[in-house]
Amino acid sequence: xxxxxxxxxxxxxxxxxxxxGGMAAKVLTExxxxxxxxxxxxxxxxxxxxxxxxxxxxxxxxxxxxxxxxFGEFLAENGGWTLDGEPYVSAPGTxxxxxxxxxxxxxxxxxxxxxxxxxxxxFQRATIDGLGDNWPITYDDIKPYYDEIDRFIGIxxxxxxxxxxxxxxxxxxxxxxxxxxLIKAAAGRLNVPCVPSRMSVxxxxxxxxxxCHYCGECARGCAVHANFSSPSVLLPPAMKxxxxxxxxxxxxxxxxxGADGLATGVLYIDTRTGRENHVPARIVVLAASACETAxxxxxxxxxxxxxxxxxxxGKVGRYLTDSTGASVNGFIxxxxxxxxxxxxxxxxxxxxxxxxxxxxxxxxxxxYHIELGGGRSMPQAGxxxxxxRYSGMHESREIGGYGAQLKNEYRRFYGATINLSGRGxxxxxxxxxxxxxxxxxxxxxxxxxxxxxxxxxxxxxxAKHMQETFRAIITEMGGxxxxxxxxxxxxxxxxNGGRIIHEIGTTRMxxxxxxxxxxxNGQAHDVKNVFVTDGGPFVSQADKNxxxxxxxxxxxxxxxxxxxxxxxxx
Amino acid sequence: MATMxxxxxxxxxxxxxxxxxxxxxxxxxxxxxxxxAAQARQxxxxxxxxxxxxxxxxxxxxxxxxxxxxxxxxxxxSGSATDAGVPxxxxxxxxxxxxxxxxxxxxxxxxxxxxxxxxxxxxxACTDAERRAVLDDISWPRRAKPEMAYGVTFFNSFxxxxxxxxxxxxxxxxxxxxxxxxxxxxxxxxxxxxxKKLGV
Numbered sequence: 001x002x003x004x005x006x007x008x009x010x011x012x013x014x015x016x017x018x019x020x021g022g023m024a025a026k027v028l029t030e031x032x033x034x035x036x037x038x039x040x041x042x043x044x045x046x047x048x049x050x051x052x053x054x055x056x057x058x059x060x061x062x063x064x065x066x067x068x069x070x071f072g073e074f075l076a077e078n079g080g081w082t083l084d085g086e087p088y089v090s091a092p093g094t095x096x097x098x099x100x101x102x103x104x105x106x107x108x109x110x111x112x113x114x115x116x117x118x119x120x121x122x123f124q125r126a127t128i129d130g131l132g133d134n135w136p137i138t139y140d141d142i143k144p145y146y147d148e149i150d151r152f153i154g155i156x157x158x159x160x161x162x163x164x165x166x167x168x169x170x171x172x173x174x175x176x177x178x179x180x181x182l183i184k185a186a187a188g189r190l191n192v193p194c195v196p197s198r199m200s201v202x203x204x205x206x207x208x209x210x211x212c213h214y215c216g217e218c219a220r221g222c223a224v225h226a227n228f229s230s231p232s233v234l235l236p237p238a239m240k241x242x243x244x245x246x247x248x249x250x251x252x253x254x255x256x257x258g259a260d261g262l263a264t265g266v267l268y269i270d271t272r273t274g275r276e277n278h279v280p281a282r283i284v285v286l287a288a289s290a291c292e293t294a295x296x297x298x299x300x301x302x303x304x305x306x307x308x309x310x311x312x313x314g315k316v317g318r319y320l321t322d323s324t325g326a327s328v329n330g331f332i333x334x335x336x337x338x339x340x341x342x343x344x345x346x347x348x349x350x351x352x353x354x355x356x357x358x359x360x361x362x363x364x365x366x367x368y369h370i371e372l373g374g375g376r377s378m379p380q381a382g383x384x385x386x387x388x389r390y391s392g393m394h395e396s397r398e399i400g401g402y403g404a405q406l407k408n409e410y411r412r413f414y415g416a417t418i419n420l421s422g423r424g425x426x427x428x429x430x431x432x433x434x435x436x437x438x439x440x441x442x443x444x445x446x447x448x449x450x451x452x453x454x455x456x457x458x459x460x461x462x463a464k465h466m467q468e469t470f471r472a473i474i475t476e477m478g479g480x481x482x483x484x485x486x487x488x489x490x491x492x493x494x495x496n497g498g499r500i501i502h503e504i505g506t507t508r509m510x511x512x513x514x515x516x517x518x519x520x521n522g523q524a525h526d527v528k529n530v531f532v533t534d535g536g537p538f539v540s541q542a543d544k545n546x547x548x549x550x551x552x553x554x555x556x557x558x559x560x561x562x563x564x565x566x567x568x569x570x
Numbered sequence: 571m572a573t574m575x576x577x578x579x580x581x582x583x584x585x586x587x588x589x590x591x592x593x594x595x596x597x598x599x600x601x602x603x604x605x606x607a608a609q610a611r612q613x614x615x616x617x618x619x620x621x622x623x624x625x626x627x628x629x630x631x632x633x634x635x636x637x638x639x640x641x642x643x644x645x646x647x648s649g650s651a652t653d654a655g656v657p658x659x660x661x662x663x664x665x666x667x668x669x670x671x672x673x674x675x676x677x678x679x680x681x682x683x684x685x686x687x688x689x690x691x692x693x694x695a696c697t698d699a700e701r702r703a704v705l706d707d708i709s710w711p712r713r714a715k716p717e718m719a720y721g722v723t724f725f726n727s728f729x730x731x732x733x734x735x736x737x738x739x740x741x742x743x744x745x746x747x748x749x750x751x752x753x754x755x756x757x758x759x760x761x762x763x764x765x766k767k768l769g770v
Contacts, residue, residue, distance in 0.1 A: 053751055055740070060662040062738040175759025181770040203757075214754035334768055340747035341761045342754065350759070378751050379743060381663075384733030388711050388726060400710045402641040402729065410733055414746050 003267070003276045010036040010245070011565070013266045013281035015252045015296065018106025019547050020533035020554040021287030022234030027558035028285075029241040033565065036279055038250040038268050040288075041102025042078055044109060046221035046232055050076060053215050053223075056380045063380030070099070072380065076109035076221035076229075077101045085443030089450040096434075096451035097498040098291060104248060105230040106289065107501065108547070112348050113199040113218055113227050114371070115155050116544035117146050117552075119164030125540055129365050131458075132427050135539040136511045136520035139166065145552040145559075153228050153551070154206040157198035165354045171203045173350065174214070177343050179335055179374040179418050180351045186476040187353060192370075192469070194351050200228035200548075201346045209233075216377060218347025227347065250277075253446050255284050255300040255309050255530065263309070263530050269444045283529045283561060283570055286507075287554070290320070290535035291434050294506035295449050297517075298436045308436075310524035315517050316507055317435050319428040320451075321541045323502040324368060324459045325495040326466040327421035329482040330474030331393045335374075335416040343375035343415065355424075355543045364461035367543040368424025370470070376415035384410050393480040417482070420473060422466035425541045426459050428505060432497070453497035463494035502546050507536035522557030529570055533557050623657075625664035625671065630678050632694040634660060637681075640701060641732045648745035651736050659735035677724025684721065 011033035014021045021037060029035050046052075051074040056062045063072050070080035079101035090096050101107045120139040126132050143166070149155075150169035159167035173196035176184065184194035201218060202211045212226045225232035238244040247268075254267040256278065265280035286293040294317040300309035308316060348371075355367030387406070390413060391398040399409055431454035436447045471481040486493040510516025513525035522537050524530040533554035535546050542549075564570045623631050638651035638660075651657075664671050681704070685693045689700050696704075708714060708721030709729070736742040760770075 055751060056738040056743075057740050060659065061666055062659065062734065064663070064666070066666075174757050178760035178764045178768060178770070181760055181765065182768055185770050212757075214757040215751060217751075339761070339764050339767060340749055341764055342749040342752065344750035344752075344754070345757060345759075376746075376748065376750070378748060379734075379737040379746065381734050381738060382730075383737045385730045386726070387729070387733065391712055398710055398712045400712075400729075402705055402709050403643055404645050406729075407642050407645060410737060411746060 003278050006277065006279045009265075009280040009282065010034050011281070012036070012283045012285055012561070013038065013279060014285045014287060015266060016106060016287035016289065016292070016534060017104045017235070017246065018101075018108050018230050018287065018289065018534070019234075019550045020535075021285070022105070022108070022230030022238070023551055023554035024285045024287060024531075024533050024558045024561075025238040025244050026234045027555060028562060029238045029243040031562035031565070032243070033562070034243050035238070035245070036281065037244060037246045038252050038266065038279075039104050039106075039246065039248045040251040040271065041104065041106075041248065043248045044076070044078065044103040044105055044221075044231060046076065046109070046225065046229060047223055050221035050223040052217050052220045054220075056378060061381060064382070071110070071219070074217075074380075075219045077107070078103040079107075079110075086448070087440060087442060088448050089437050089440060091450055091452045094451065094453045095496045096453040097496050098449075098451070098503070099498065099501045100289070100292070104235070104246070105232075108229040109221055109231070110219065110501075111547055112371075112545070113201055113346075114348065114352070114545045115198050115200040115228075115548040116369070117166045117168060118142075118542045118544055118549050119162075119166050121164045122540065122542035122544070125366070129359065131365055132540050133510070133515075136509055136516075141520075142549075142552050142556060145555045146548065149548065149551045149555060153200050153233055154202045154204075154209070155198060155200045155548075156196070156203045158196045160195055160354075162354060168198065170198070171206075173197065174203060174212075174345055176350045177345055177375050178338075178341070179332070179415070180349060180372055182332065182334065182477055183372055183374075183418060183420075183473065184351055187473050190472060190476055191356075192353055192473065193356050194353050194372075197349055197352045199346060199348055201348075202226045212346055214345050216344030216347055251444055251446070252288065252296055253299065253444065255286070255296065257300070257302050257304060257309065257527070261304055261527065263527055269446075271444070274444070283531070283565075285558075285561070286530070286532045286536070287534045290504050290506045290538075291449060291451075293532055293534055293536045294434055295436065295446075297507065299447055305526070310507070310517050310526045310530055312526050313514050313517060315515065318433045319505040319508045319539070320433050320453075320503060321426040321428050321505050322497050323500040323541060323543075323545070324424040324426055324455075324462055324466075325422065325500040326463040326470075326493040327419055328467060328470035328474065328493075330418050330420070330470075330477065330479040331390055331413075331482055332416055332418055332474070332477050332479035333394050334478055335418070336394065336412050338376060338415050341376070343377060349373065362465065364458050364465065366425035366427060366458065366462065368422040368462060368466060369543050370466075371421045371423060373419030373421065374415070374417060379414075387413065389482060393482075418474070418477075418479070420470040422463070422470070423500060423502070423543065423545065424459070424462050424466070425543045427456065428540065429454060429456055434506060451498075455491060455494060455497070460488070460491050460494060463492040464488075467492050502535075502541070504535035504538040504541060504546050507532045508539050509537045510539065521560045522553060523560070531557055531561060621658055621661075623661045625661050625674075626657075629682075629692065629694075630675070631657065631661075633678055633681065633692070636694050636701070637728065638732045638735075640705065641729055642736045649741050651732055654736045654739035654741040656732055656735035656739070659739075660731055663731065673724070673727060677720075677728065680720050680724055
């Protein structure tokens with residue numbers, strides 16, 4: 001089948017419409033560039049597609065997961081751990097789970113809106129503990145961009161003056177829920193600080209976006225754009241310029257290069273027709289997600305770049321990390337027989353615990369933060385599951401049976417379970433990376449990724465510390481941790497690689513072209529008109545969720561591109 | 571009929587973020603809307619053919635109907651599991667999540683077999699005391715005899731599905747006094763009376 005070749009050359013082709021792609025499109029269109037955005041998935045606009053405020057009983061499945069909605073049918077994401085016809089592989093003996101969204105806005109439709117800046121130490125970890133590498137930029141380099149996204153996107157929180165949890169430009173945080181106050185009190189007695197969350201949900205109107213109406217359902221997509229997602233916040237201003245063309249169902253296959261070694265455009269497949277298209281562009285910005293971007297570069301092989309594009313270092317796909325994750329549920333008798341009240345709030349915890357300890361005094365090198373869960377949220381499929389597990393936790397008697405007494409137990413236990421989840425820093429290691437599988441292609445004929453993943457002792461010990469801390473807090477609340485603590489043979493409950501959906505680092509930035517893929521501006525060392533603005537450029541994880549830093553880096557890189565274009569450098 | 575659905579209401583909110591006004595219907599509109607809804611419900615009830623299960627056989631359907639109401643009966647506060655449409659929910663879930671089917675079918679068959687052995691009757695034909703005799707042996711995992719393990723596994727899962735179906739229904743949410751899923755113009759956090767009760 002013949003490739004359909006467009007003669008219309010764009011200034012910039014952006015691949016991916018999530019946090020990094022959306023930011024690039026906004027900045028570059030506003031700077032005057034004609035931008036084509038390729039999105040592999042479906043169209044999505046929270047204003048019309050959100051299932052916000054739908055009652056569980058409005059669907060016969062009551063919110064249960066479906067193949068397209070791995071975390072529940074009402075949630076915004078169109079995607080999951082497996083996608084039909086788009087396989088990936090874990091190398092023998094290793095496991096990596098890859099969560100993909102195929103939709104406009106990508107995983108900004110899915111995430112928890114937890115918006116944490118990396119701190120000064122997070123850019124200089126190698127200097128502090130000798131592990132991994134430093135970034136080529138410092139906190140001071142990125143701070144103005146964090147400030148700008150705080151102001152433009154909107155974020156709530158409080159300035160606490162913590163050294164490595166930088167203050168920001170915050171809207172007021174929502175008042176805590178009841179169980180959060182109870183957790184905070186117990187944590188406080190154990191010298192664990194519990195402070196207001198930092199989330200990109202508006203508590204005050206911003207521009208033409210209203211404040212949150214506290215339905216607790218950010219993850220369904222906000223129909224009034226009161227929280228951040230790319231289609232709510234980044235794409236509208238880009239569209240308004242009249243210079244953005246958004247093409248959905250466009251699966252990028254290859255970045256093409258010319259005889260001069262520069263990128264000439266992008267070859268993509270229309271997923272509805274299977275036809276291949278080529279679109280010429282002066283600049284290519286990859287923002288397809290860390291692993292998808294690595295795949296695209298590795299698959300962009302040419303006589304000039306036989307190892308794949310921007311990969312003379314051989315480092316594309318390397319330094320992959322995910323956040324560590326472990327969690328414990330706790331049954332809290334004090335929260336039984338609750339006085340009925342609305343617990344919804346914003347879609348996520350109103351309080352969190354930033355990393356609070358000194359690793360020099362611990363047997364593992366990096367930290368984690370704690371996310372709080374619980375409350376009387378709307379019952380959905382799965383509600384009331386495993387009630388027999390409460391046996392002996394409250395009174396010595398067994399919980400179970402059937403009939404009027406059981407019915408009353410469900411009422412009494414509603415909202416009496418909390419959850420503490422740790423999200424911590426993994427250090428890049430030689431055994432964790434992605435590469436192109438030598439044998440397998442997806443339904444479009446594009447070679448797929450093969451993952452290698454290994455936790456080191458550092459992460460396993462951190463998970464142990466999470467377990468012990470969470471169990472101590474639950475006990476201090478007068479509660480009972482649910483389930484025995486997983487042992488060393490189960491990595492202390494450490495989730496599989498990829499499960500926390502914070503995968504980053506596959507096209508890391510650095511000053512040395514032989515050990516990094518991008519320079520400090522997110523520009524490929526090997527190809528000056530190729531940039532990456534997703535999670536790929538990260539040099540290290542931090543004990544913080546990546547999105548706010550993806551946005552700040554994307555803003556910084558996009559501003560660099562706009563400046564270079566103005567100067568005629570690209 | 572003059573209606574304003576939630577989405578319209580939220581759009582209105584979005585377009586007037588500073589107004590902070592509650593979305594209101596006129597009294598006449600509200601009365602008209604609720605009358606129309608009541609009328610529609612009544613008509614639907616009168617003309618509705620009995621539900622035809624897609625997964626459960628007629629015999630299974632009879633058992634399921636009895637069993638869910640034994641688990642969640644009507645009481646002074648709310649209706650029963652069948653009032654809340656739990657069997658229909660289960661039938662849907664069996665088709666929607668086919669991996670559940672074998673355990674459900676097999677579990678119900680185990681229960682029927684147990685009733686045949688003990689009373690020479692189907693579960694649905696058993697007396698209340700006979701049903702209780704079997705269920706008492708499988709609904710308390712800690713004290714159940716090892717040979718009842720298959721029944722225990724089935725009952726745990728069936729009880730879970732019953733609870734899910736009931737408490738996600740309109741009846742069940744009202745029973746729990748769920749107060750959320752509503753537009754809150756001014757979020758105040760944990761109410762003072764709850765703070766007082768919790769001592770925070």
